[in-house]
Amino acid sequence: MLVTTKKLLVPARAKKYAVPAFNVNDLEFLKAVMSAAEKMKSPVIVQTSEGAIEYAGLDYLVAMIRVAAKGKIPVAMHVDHGKDLKTIKAALDAGYSSAMFDGSSLPYAENVKKTQQVVKWARAKGASVEAEIGAIAGIEDFVSVEEKDAHLTNPAQALEFAKETGCDALAIAIGTAHGAYKFKGKTHLDIDRLKKIAKLVKVPLVLHGASGVLEDVVKIAEHHGAKLGSARGVLDSDIKQAIKYGVAKINIDTDLRLAFTAGIREAVDEMPKVIDPRKLMEPANLLMREVAMRKMKLFGSAGRA
Numbered sequence: 001m002l003v004t005t006k007k008l009l010v011p012a013r014a015k016k017y018a019v020p021a022f023n024v025n026d027l028e029f030l031k032a033v034m035s036a037a038e039k040m041k042s043p044v045i046v047q048t049s050e051g052a053i054e055y056a057g058l059d060y061l062v063a064m065i066r067v068a069a070k071g072k073i074p075v076a077m078h079v080d081h082g083k084d085l086k087t088i089k090a091a092l093d094a095g096y097s098s099a100m101f102d103g104s105s106l107p108y109a110e111n112v113k114k115t116q117q118v119v120k121w122a123r124a125k126g127a128s129v130e131a132e133i134g135a136i137a138g139i140e141d142f143v144s145v146e147e148k149d150a151h152l153t154n155p156a157q158a159l160e161f162a163k164e165t166g167c168d169a170l171a172i173a174i175g176t177a178h179g180a181y182k183f184k185g186k187t188h189l190d191i192d193r194l195k196k197i198a199k200l201v202k203v204p205l206v207l208h209g210a211s212g213v214l215e216d217v218v219k220i221a222e223h224h225g226a227k228l229g230s231a232r233g234v235l236d237s238d239i240k241q242a243i244k245y246g247v248a249k250i251n252i253d254t255d256l257r258l259a260f261t262a263g264i265r266e267a268v269d270e271m272p273k274v275i276d277p278r279k280l281m282e283p284a285n286l287l288m289r290e291v292a293m294r295k296m297k298l299f300g301s302a303g304r305a
């Protein structure tokens with residue numbers, strides 16, 4: 001069934017587990033995620049960035065995700081990193097049950113004002129809103145924050161921001177980065193900062209840039225020709241700590257991209273005579289499903305649907 005992110009995240013924070021939010025761009029990703037959710041009996045957030053909406057088309061995405069949400073698994077349809085108010089409005093009008101407004105690169109007052117606008121639109125549609133305070137380093141579709149300019153979330157400001165905007169969930173910056181190259185040197189999250197934020201801010205917290213960059217998946221990709229160099233992700237132990245201290249939504253994009261890349265490379269490499277796209281896509285789908293299932297176990301969302 002299609003639900004809001006609020007409906008999924010409030011119990012998650014209370015019971016100390018996190019709901020995985022997977023970025024999807026097409027049917028292959030969506031089917032892998034849904035098959036994992038059904039197998040693990042996990043609630044799931046299916047999210048599309050502005051880049052995904054441009055790539056696949058809003059109507060196609062909405063139609064596909066609606067079908068995915070027809071079964072028993074609670075599914076939220078969410079706009080990830082919405083920066084363009086027009087796109088967010090269009091998505092809410094088209095049936096998204098949740099949207100993120102990312103005003104983290106804006107001056108504080110403007111971030112508040114635009115988030116309030118999105119909250120107003122979402123309320124009228126019965127949808128929920130994720131907002132962001134503090135910038136997350138790295139690169140996501142259309143969002144580029146230089147690592148040196150990234151600033152971590154200030155706990156007192158996060159409280160003020162959550163109160164002023166009325167957002168349903170808050171994305172915070174505690175040291176994660178988007179992409180496959182998250183850390184140079186230090187690999188730990190700022191858990192002390194998270195504890196302080198969680199003490200003040202009672203809405204569910206969201207962790208972006210939280211892929212693990214799984215070693216075995218990277219190995220398969222590299223074995224078949226990928227050059228990923230020093231790709232490094234967030235440690236499972238840090239993810240567990242983050243969930244313990246209030247993180248209830250964890251975004252995973254890079255790990256599915258890596259699984260897809262590894263599976264495709266393997267298929268093309270090992271089946272040189274095959275031209276059936278379904279056969280070529282199969283290892284990628286299976287690997288994406290496997291990775292999604294591992295996240296549901298790690299986050300404690302398995303068995304919660």
Ligand SMILES: [Zn+2]
Binds near residue numbers: 136208
């Ligand atoms: Zn993000």
